Amino acid sequence: MRQFILRRFLYSIITLLIISITIFSLVRIAGGDPARLYSEPGAREEDLARLRAQWGLDRSYPEQYFSFMANIFKGDIGQSFQFNRPVRDLYFQRFTASLQLAGGALIFAMAVGIPLGILSAVKLNTWWDSLGKTIALLGLAIPNFWLALVLLIVFGLYLDVLPVAGKGGFSNLILPCIALGWYFAASFMRLTRSSMLDVLGSEYIKLARLKGMPEYVVIGKHAFKNALIPVVTWAGIYLVLLLNTAVVIEVIFAWPGIGSLLFSGIFQRDFPLVQGAVIMIGVLIVLANFVVDIAYAYIDPRIRLTR
Amino acid sequence: MPPLLKVSGLKTHFFTFRGTRVVKAVDGLDFTLEEGETMGLVGESGCGKTTTCLSLVRLLPPAGRIVEGSIEFDGDDLVQKSIGEMQNIRGNSIAMILQDPMASLNPLFSIYTQVGEPAYYHQNLRGRTLSTRVRDLLGSVRIPSPETRMKEYPHQMSGGMRQRIVGAIALAGGPRLIIADEPTTNLDVTIQAQYLNLLRDIQRETKVGLIFVTHNLGIVAKMCDKLAVMYAGRIVEQGNVKEIFRNPQHPYTRALLGSIPRIGSKEPLYAIPGQPPNLAALPKGCYFHPRCPEAMDRCRVDEPPIYAPGDQWEATCWLLDGQKQVARQVEGVAS
């Protein structure tokens, strides 16, 4: 187990290194002059020159990369010119709001996706299965931002029952959570269905039936636990994804989260903000993958009990 | 007193492609099994052995259905039982041992939970009584230090040990009939022998009826009292093991026996020519005739009736024409 953790840890570090190299070199290859990217649009030439000297952009690439990494390790992922504050602080300031939204969306997605996935696997090739498959298909095909707009028109404008924008009470969360969770509900459905089908076809489920246990015990105890392991481990990764990729939904519902922050970075051409947020997201996702791997290993006795 | 198990005219068909194609996996089986008796069920892969087993416990896959016949267990017809009644019988008075010991234990539950389940659901044992019961069961299948072992998980056991645990699960409900579907195919030869000895000892002690599915005739010779040879969903020959081995009547049985290597024999092994039959497109007449070395013109046209070459001995082949026929007839031989 310890060896497993160590290996996963090393692996995460390598992934992070490659992400950092990717970001660093893409900025230099595709972005042209970093000084221009990192400063306000329309900055004066002498200011740019001063910045180049200050950030050591005249030094060699390896040196530049080294200081870039050193800054990241110190927790400095850049300074937003728009807010004139460290991106890290801005990010964590928005964290709670995003977490609320992501948590709500995850609950919605799991509440819809998992039961539907189980039903369509247990009642394979029936009406339930068709419903599940249709929802899985629509989950992919309906863009979440369009769903958000349509939900706004229907519930906010015509029915006028739910608030359309901003952070506030519980009712403010309903529409954005549905719009954001929609795609993930379909993912959970597909994941649960295929995982459940795998398990239901297994010999140990046959043996469980042979023991003469009622069907609800066979499904609810034996199949459920096995089928849910991959689903639950994915939930962790989905949460981090929901937390960080809700750009469009947050913009539409004027939700003051990380997505809106990123959007204001795009909108104001505040490149340090965009880059900082991307680094932050990369770190969090790699971390989440690591934690989920360990959690997976912990749930599954096959990995937990081998040293 | 009725026999422990009496299967008559059992037909299990598979309906695929929305019922447009019918596969007659089991097509008219008759056999009986007495208490304490062991019957070997042999045949090539795909001849309907496993379907027969699953029909007996009524756990067929969704496409399969018992279309005809009866399965009298202790005088009660299992085919007529409701789902709930079948649940009370499974794991209780009928148990089944599956082929693959690696895959038939749930990796996420402890041995204790899995072995204890039949007793938990059928005899309502709880707490201390249950753990004593599980320990005794593990002991009876010769698991060393059952007290510690039962807290462990399947992946911590060897293949042979897992198969013995599967055996313990089968015994947990105190069954009167155990169906073992090729229980030793995935085990090493030495462990196979140990396991077979264990099964035989258990059977002697508990007087349980045993149906032993295998394609290993050596095991049949060692373990069984009776033998039933299946071909294309039907039993082509059945009777006492010793008698059949000494003087097999059906060409297919002869072929199977001819394909066992014997120490010291210089004769070449006999291989059955041709492919196992396609159950969706069976030939006219006797199903075995395309591969039969002794096929006659008649075999290609008419299905053979069941002959009785001896007491409790049945074989379905035109070669026995003129001998005593069994009254019960195979469908389609009305003439």
Next chain:
Amino acid sequence: MVLASDPAPELSVPAPLSATRTLLSARLRTVREMPLLAVAIISILCVLAVFANVIAPHDPTLPVENIEPAFFAPPMWSEGGSSTAILGTDFQGRDVFSRLVHGSRVSIIVGLVGTLVAAALGTAMGVLSGYLGRWVDTVIMRITDAWLALPALIFAIFLATLVGPSMWNIVIILGAVFWTRYARVIRGEVLSLREREYVKLAEVAGASKVRVMIRHILPNVMNTTIVLASLTIGVVIIAEASLSFLGVGVPPPAPAWGSMLAEARPTLLTGRWWLTVFPGLAIMLVVLATQIMGDWLRVKLDPQLRNL
């Protein structure tokens, strides 16, 4: 593709003719089994994209003339709508229908070319990684894993802000973001192909590594690439729409469906539903059609029915 599954009919015609007949009937059957609705939607989209200039009644970037009201005219069947602009006009008085028709061009070009770039790059990387092994494999797979860790949309946003908005930039960006999915699947495929007899035979016969990869490996992974590609087109189209919606995609005044939705947003709550509903519906139908088509292709081309 999926031919010769039918046993040749017992006819007294010469063999070559019967063979062509089987081939033909098999092909016909393949066509008949296609999901009709999906095929219809995709064909209509292609026709719209190719003949946009002819089909669109108005210039998509200029206001419609001689129409009342000048802006925000509702669809023709609503009250106050006119047949000049069948699906209404937007905040600049431009014809929604014409913009939708021209927008299909953007979606198709970005969807197809973006997917093509991703598929070509990913397949090449997968073949190299799987066949050459050793350090090539390590390097490519580490990069693949790292890039897969970054959420596609976030990665695309980062790249788009870096290089600035333009349709061809978006094509390259989406190619760069999505190739990793192909690389991973194709590599797995190649690992097993590498052990096949005919590959070994070619190696023994002295074929160069490049030749083995191109002649023996590549043709055998093409089915997987095609299936994956058909399933990613929809994702790419939605990604383009999202980028355009956020203002880092196809720049105005070009009529991309995503930008149409973005332009509709400020006036969303004033009841001009047609500006939101039609572009979204278009995206949904197209993605739905490509998904159904992709699923069908997967069943046809990938007998193992893996979950790609």
